[in-house]
Amino acid sequence: MEIKKTAVAGTLESSDCMVTVEPADKGLQLELESAVIRQYGRQIRKVALETLKRLGVRKGRVSIVDKGALDCTIKARVECAVMRAAEHEGRINWGGMIR
Amino acid sequence: MNNPNKYRLRRTMMFLNCQKPSLIKDPYVYKPDSIMLDLEDAVAEREKDAARYSLYHALQEIDYRGVERVVRINGLDTNLWREDVRCAVAGGCDSIRIPKTENADDVRTVEYAIAEAEREFSRPEGSVLIMAALESARGVINAMSICDSSERLFGIALSGGDYSKDLQVSISGTGVEFMGARQHMVIAARAAKVQCFDTVWTNLDDMEGFRREVEIIHSMGFDGKSIVNPRQIPVVHEIYTPKEKDVIFAEKVIKEIDTKKAQGIGVFTVDGKMIDIAFYDGAKRTIALAKASGVYKGDL
Amino acid sequence: MINAVGREIPEEILEITGKEPFQGNFYRDDKPVTLHGPTIRPVMNNEKSKLVGSIREALEKCDAHDGMTVSFHHHFREGDLIVNMVMKEIHEMGLKDIRICASSLGKAHTALVPMIEDGTITDIESSGVRGGIGEAISKGKLKGLAIMRSHGGRVRSVATGESHIDIAFIGAPTADDYGNLRGIGGKADCGVLSYAIVDGNHADHCVAITDCLVPYPNFPAHISQTKVDYVCVVDEIGIPSKIATGAAKPTTDQRKLLMAQYCTDVVVNTPWFKDGFSYQTGVGGASIASTQYLAEIMRERNIHMGFGVGGLTKAMCKLLDDGMARVMLDVQDFDLDAVRSLKNPNHHRIPAAAYANPLNKGAVVNKLDYVVLASLEVDVHFNCNVVVGSDGMITGAQGGHPDTAQGAKCAIVICPLLQGRIPAICTDVTTVTTPGESIDVVVTDYGVAVNPARQDILQALKEADCVPLKTIEELRDIAYSIVGEPDKVEFEDRIVGIIEARDGTIMDVVRQIKEI
Numbered sequence: 001m002e003i004k005k006t007a008v009a010g011t012l013e014s015s016d017c018m019v020t021v022e023p024a025d026k027g028l029q030l031e032l033e034s035a036v037i038r039q040y041g042r043q044i045r046k047v048a049l050e051t052l053k054r055l056g057v058r059k060g061r062v063s064i065v066d067k068g069a070l071d072c073t074i075k076a077r078v079e080c081a082v083m084r085a086a087e088h089e090g091r092i093n094w095g096g097m098i099r
Numbered sequence: 100m101n102n103p104n105k106y107r108l109r110r111t112m113m114f115l116n117c118q119k120p121s122l123i124k125d126p127y128v129y130k131p132d133s134i135m136l137d138l139e140d141a142v143a144e145r146e147k148d149a150a151r152y153s154l155y156h157a158l159q160e161i162d163y164r165g166v167e168r169v170v171r172i173n174g175l176d177t178n179l180w181r182e183d184v185r186c187a188v189a190g191g192c193d194s195i196r197i198p199k200t201e202n203a204d205d206v207r208t209v210e211y212a213i214a215e216a217e218r219e220f221s222r223p224e225g226s227v228l229i230m231a232a233l234e235s236a237r238g239v240i241n242a243m244s245i246c247d248s249s250e251r252l253f254g255i256a257l258s259g260g261d262y263s264k265d266l267q268v269s270i271s272g273t274g275v276e277f278m279g280a281r282q283h284m285v286i287a288a289r290a291a292k293v294q295c296f297d298t299v300w301t302n303l304d305d306m307e308g309f310r311r312e313v314e315i316i317h318s319m320g321f322d323g324k325s326i327v328n329p330r331q332i333p334v335v336h337e338i339y340t341p342k343e344k345d346v347i348f349a350e351k352v353i354k355e356i357d358t359k360k361a362q363g364i365g366v367f368t369v370d371g372k373m374i375d376i377a378f379y380d381g382a383k384r385t386i387a388l389a390k391a392s393g394v395y396k397g398d399l
Numbered sequence: 400m401i402n403a404v405g406r407e408i409p410e411e412i413l414e415i416t417g418k419e420p421f422q423g424n425f426y427r428d429d430k431p432v433t434l435h436g437p438t439i440r441p442v443m444n445n446e447k448s449k450l451v452g453s454i455r456e457a458l459e460k461c462d463a464h465d466g467m468t469v470s471f472h473h474h475f476r477e478g479d480l481i482v483n484m485v486m487k488e489i490h491e492m493g494l495k496d497i498r499i500c501a502s503s504l505g506k507a508h509t510a511l512v513p514m515i516e517d518g519t520i521t522d523i524e525s526s527g528v529r530g531g532i533g534e535a536i537s538k539g540k541l542k543g544l545a546i547m548r549s550h551g552g553r554v555r556s557v558a559t560g561e562s563h564i565d566i567a568f569i570g571a572p573t574a575d576d577y578g579n580l581r582g583i584g585g586k587a588d589c590g591v592l593s594y595a596i597v598d599g600n601h602a603d604h605c606v607a608i609t610d611c612l613v614p615y616p617n618f619p620a621h622i623s624q625t626k627v628d629y630v631c632v633v634d635e636i637g638i639p640s641k642i643a644t645g646a647a648k649p650t651t652d653q654r655k656l657l658m659a660q661y662c663t664d665v666v667v668n669t670p671w672f673k674d675g676f677s678y679q680t681g682v683g684g685a686s687i688a689s690t691q692y693l694a695e696i697m698r699e700r701n702i703h704m705g706f707g708v709g710g711l712t713k714a715m716c717k718l719l720d721d722g723m724a725r726v727m728l729d730v731q732d733f734d735l736d737a738v739r740s741l742k743n744p745n746h747h748r749i750p751a752a753a754y755a756n757p758l759n760k761g762a763v764v765n766k767l768d769y770v771v772l773a774s775l776e777v778d779v780h781f782n783c784n785v786v787v788g789s790d791g792m793i794t795g796a797q798g799g800h801p802d803t804a805q806g807a808k809c810a811i812v813i814c815p816l817l818q819g820r821i822p823a824i825c826t827d828v829t830t831v832t833t834p835g836e837s838i839d840v841v842v843t844d845y846g847v848a849v850n851p852a853r854q855d856i857l858q859a860l861k862e863a864d865c866v867p868l869k870t871i872e873e874l875r876d877i878a879y880s881i882v883g884e885p886d887k888v889e890f891e892d893r894i895v896g897i898i899e900a901r902d903g904t905i906m907d908v909v910r911q912i913k914e915i
Contacts, residue, residue: 009149014819015121036820037915038790039885068819070882072156073120080149092182094155094189095220125817125881128844129653162880303651329653 003060007084010069010077017066017074019081024061028052034066047071051078054097060085102225104193105253107167108391109133109294110323110339111332112256114171116141117150123157126166129329130336132391133167138183139174139198147179151186158190169230171196175205181212188216188227194253199261200231202241203248210249230254230296234261239280246291255288256325257281259298272308274315285320294322303328313338340392341385349385352378353399404782404831406907412894413905415544421904424805424836432758435560437603440628449630450576454488454608457629458566461604463489466496467565470557470598473503473526474570474582474589474731478641481570481608483510484633490519498522498543500562502553502594502751503796506530507641515540524562526550527786527796536895537792539911545793545896547786547832547909550730551755551762551802552901554597559758561903567602569595569622570636574609578627579620582748583741585611587637590732590741592621596750599626610636621748646713646734649691650684654844658813659688661842661866662771667696668863669856671768671808675705675725679764679803680771682712682733685813689771690714697723708754708763709770709799716740728763730754730799755802757901764799764806772800774812776828779871781835781850783812784828786898789821791888791912793896797832801901804837809856816843822878822885824848824871829888831907832898841871848874889913 003023010018017034030052032045044066051074052062062078069077079098092098112133115122118141126134136157142150158168170192172183176199187195197209206229213227229251233239239262246255257280259270268276281297288295297316300309309331313324317338324335341349351369356379359367367374389395400408402420413420442449451457469489471482482501487510489497497520504511504523509531514520516535522543528536536545548556556562571592572585582591587610599605599622607622607630616624650656662685666672678693680686691714697703704724707715711729713736718724720743727746732738740746755762764770774783775795783804788794804810814823824843839856841848846869849857860868869877890910898907 013119013121015124016119036790036885038888040820040883041915042886043883068821069120070124070160070820072160073124073153076149076152076156080152083148083152091185092151094186098152098155099159128657330651330656332653 001055001057001082001086001088003057003082003085004087005085007081009080009084012065012067014067015069015073017064017069017077019077020063021081021085022061023085024059026059028058029061031063032066033064036066036068043071044074047074048078051075052082054099055079055082057082102228102251104167105228106294107132108387109167109254109296110391111326111335112169112296112323113326113329113332114141114299117154117157118142118146120153123153124161126329127164129332131166131326131329131332132323133169134163135169135171135196135325137171138179139171147173151183155186155190158187158192167193169194169196171198174199175208180209184209184212185216185219188213188222189220192227194228194230196230196232196256198232198258199234199238200245201235201238203244206231206245206248206252210251213251225251227251228253230256232256232258233284234258235265236262239283242284242287243290246287246293252293254294254296254322255284256296257284257298272302272305274312281316281319281321289320295320297321297324299325299327300331301327303330306330306334310334310338336392339388340394341389343394345385346389346395349382349389350397350399352382353386402905404780404834404906406831408905408908409894412897412908416897416905419904421834421900421906424834426904427758427902432559434558435563435601437601439603448576449578449628451629451631454485454631454633455492457606457631458488458492460629461566461606463492463494463566465494467494468498468500468563470500470564470567470602471502472569472592472595472598473501473505474592474594475587475637475642477505477507478587478638479505479507479570480635480637481568482508484608485568486511486514486520490514495519496521498524500524500557500564502526502550503798504528504532508532518542524548524553524556525796526553526798528793529795533793537909537912539891539893539895541895544894545909546899547797547896548899549755549797549801549901550594550751550799551757551764552797552899552903554752554756555758555901555903557597557601558752558756564598564602566604566606567595567598569598569605569607571607571609571622572636573611573613573617574607574630575613575615575617576630577615578607578624578630579615579617580607580622580627581617582621583738584613585609587635587639587642588738589637589642590738591729591748593730593748593754594751596622597752599623604628606631608633608636610634643732643735643738646736647682647684647687650688652684654815655685656688658815658842658844659685659692661847662689662811662813663692663696664863664865665811665840665842665847665860666693666769668865669809669859672702674702676702676768677706677708677766678704678769679707679709679767679807680715681773682710683773683813686771686773687712687714694718694723708767709803711737711740713737716746719743719746728754755799757802762802762806764802767803767807769809769811770803770807772804772810772812774814774823776823776825777812777814777838777841777871778825778828779875781838781841781871782828782831783833783838784830786832787830787909789829789885789888791829791890793909801833801837804833805901809839810837811840811842812838813842816845816874816878817882820882822875822882824874824878825885826875830898830909834906841874843874845869845874845877
């Protein structure tokens with residue numbers, strides 16, 4: 001996936017997270033802000049990076065503001081933000097790129 | 100196609116907005132019979148995509164502990180519903196709720212898409228069931244043919260908000276405006292041997308009114324009610340809990356009929372009175388309800 | 400040295416504090432204790448006025464000096480204006496190395512943080528701290544050690560002279576010019592002055608601060624003129640809406656109602672639920688709802704409460720008004736209905752000493768059948784943590800938690816299994832504040848666990864088949880299966896605070912949080 005524009009997904013409500021994806025010239029940057037960073041920061045980063053890898057994102061700036069989201073929500077928000085930023089349309093590869 | 104879940108207990112079917120992680124993460128603690136993960140009305144137009152990603156991962160990763168997972172897709176008049184079906188089936192949902200069902204063809208259209216998705220995502224054919232929400236005068240009038248439309252269809256549900264608008268009435272809280280629809284739908288569902296579910300009650304400040312309405316629809320023969328807040332669950336379950344004397348009677352009926360049948364006898368008596376085989380299914384339902392309500396601990 | 404709850408208490412801390420590690424709940428039972436008396440200046444001259452024009456004047460007359468200990472009570476809760484008012488004067492006088500001995504400190508006192516940073520305040524003794532002060536302590540800004548002790552533990556510490564109070568400041572809703580103080584009748588009523596009574600008895604100097612001076616004698620006095628040196632009248636001692644709020648609306652949160660139902664089911668199916676039983680509960684939504692469920696069953700079965708105790712709420716006082724409880728014993732009022740209920744002749748004020756001091760000849764908590772508590776964390780050893788957040792930051796208070804949990808025959812802790820992503824049931828609590836030997840039942844939204852040491856309770860609940868029973872390990876495993884096992888929070892080596900057990904031994908230490 002190529003990040004073509006800035007896109008956001010998610011909210012700042014409890015158990016959710018807000019993911020912002022921006023285009024970048026090179027490399028992948030991940031910023032994380034979380035109320036549970038001391039206990040789950042490592043796990044959140046891992047899930048986010050795996051998700052980005054599955055989506056084939058090689059360049060971009062990704063920032064996550066987490067409000068105690070479960071892994072399934074982190075994945076969903078990262079995917080949604082990336083798909084929006086890549087201006088993806090049409091059928092989605094459930095179980096493939098999205099899993 | 101013989102899906103064992105078709106006739107499962109569905110006293111409470113709780114709507115949850117797919118777009119709200121805090122709602123969908125552990126609704127099973129409230130012990131509803133089914134949850135209805137909503138992609139339709141609860142989700143804003145610009146968040147339809149986000150809701151699908153949430154839905155997919157929730158279905159894949161959250162252990163809903165035996166609670167039925169129904170997905171309400173967007174209406175057939177949108178360009179969203181086909182992807183909704185793919186997402187829900189791929190995620191592993193148990194059932195799909197079709198909103199604004201007008202006729203039997205609507206059900207068949209969705210059924211075709213479901214079957215296609217089952218093949219695409221390697222799920223057994225027939226594993227995904229269907230329920231149809233009737234939300235217009237035409238839909239309600241067509242209840243009978245809708246009930247007969249598909250082997251996958253386990254039930255129909257009244258959707259009171261849109262229906263009352265179509266009928267050009269407002270919701271009074273007394274239920275008078277729904278009398279015809281409710282009676283008609285229950286009769287159609289029973290004729291087709293599928294289930295029938297009542298509409299939501301949205302005024303959470305009026306729990307007494309809610310209780311009265313549940314008592315009415317329970318005595319009318321509805322199998323359950325759509326609900327919007329976990330607080331409503333204990334009220335419905337309490338009203339749907341069989342009375343002790345009914346449970347005792349049902350147990351006797353089942354044991355009598357099972358024993359006599361095994362002995363090849365065709366005449367059954369309980370408490371000195373003759374009963375016939377028609378009592379059997381009702382007694383089974385009573386015991387199932389009693390078990391779900393925690394008031395039957397017997398060996399049936 | 401490893402103490403009785405398995406926590407390492409470093410030798411240097413034992414040396415600095417002269418304390419012993421925690422050795423179990425009944426370590427000091429029946430062992431002789433000598434009590435401490437204050438050094439006072441008698442008032443014999445009948446011409447002398449106790450009225451002073453300002454807090455500054457009071458401080459000067461009480462020989463305020465560097466390194467002194469000043470004390471406060473927390474009956475005004477988040478509406479308190481006294482602590483900030485007094486500390487501002489002390490700060491302006493340029494005094495240093497002050498030790499604060501408060502019954503509790505909260506978010507209302509964040510103004511103290513700069514005084515911690517500049518060395519005005521170097522030591523804090525409190526039930527706990529929330530907000531800015533907690534953060535400052537956790538970040539290592541306090542020069543000395545913060546000592547967190549329970550309400551009963553504070554009385555013990557002051558009465559035995561371990562905490563020597565130079566000047567006690569007692570905010571009083573009403574006072575007369577000779578220092579008779581009451582918790583009612585003024586502009587900012589808190590109902591009772593229970594936590595301050597020990598200060599009056601043991602401090603060298605005692606200054607009453609009021610915003611409502613009444614004619615002599617202000618009787619019956621909750622704190623007597625015989626304890627008070629000076630009376631200072633100010634514009635405002637507290638913000639009434641934040642002291643005793645209107646009674647909380649009954650919760651409509653089904654998760655809390657579910658836990659409340661489980662809690663009530665535990666109470667009514669254990670052997671102490673019979674006519675004359677005793678009960679304490681908290682102020683949270685689930686606690687209040689469970690009191691209401693309990694009231695229904697008490698009515699059905701015609702069972703009356705012998706006494707209720709604690710910080711009181713409308714739900715508890717209603718039992719008294721409805722004739723369902725014989726007596727209420729009051730150390731704090733959480734809402735205006737509880738304050739109003741004090742008019743009932745069977746609603747009695749008791750000092751914190753009578754309530755919970757472990758080293759007197761028997762506190763009220765010893766007579767409790769049930770207590771219903773909350774907790775930030777509970778571990779698989781049933782140890783509770785009510786002071787330090789799972790992120791390592793000091794954020795709560797012991798209150799009467801360790802006192803009542805030890806005293807009650809059946810101590811029930813209610814907590815939702817998950818707080819956002821944080822599992823409340825875990826392998827090891829961040830900090831032990833109440834030992835597992837005191838905790839009997841844990842109620843969560845996912846099920847109820849009974850301490851295996853209490854087979855009697857487990858048996859009763861099994862027979863009643865009333866709640867979904869789980870082991871505490873099962874609850875933890877469910878939590879971890881949903882949110883993942885949390886990483887261990889990292890701390891610096893430096894110890895910033897100690898958690899004192901009721902009897903003055905050390906339950907645990909709190910370390911400085913690591914910057915990330």
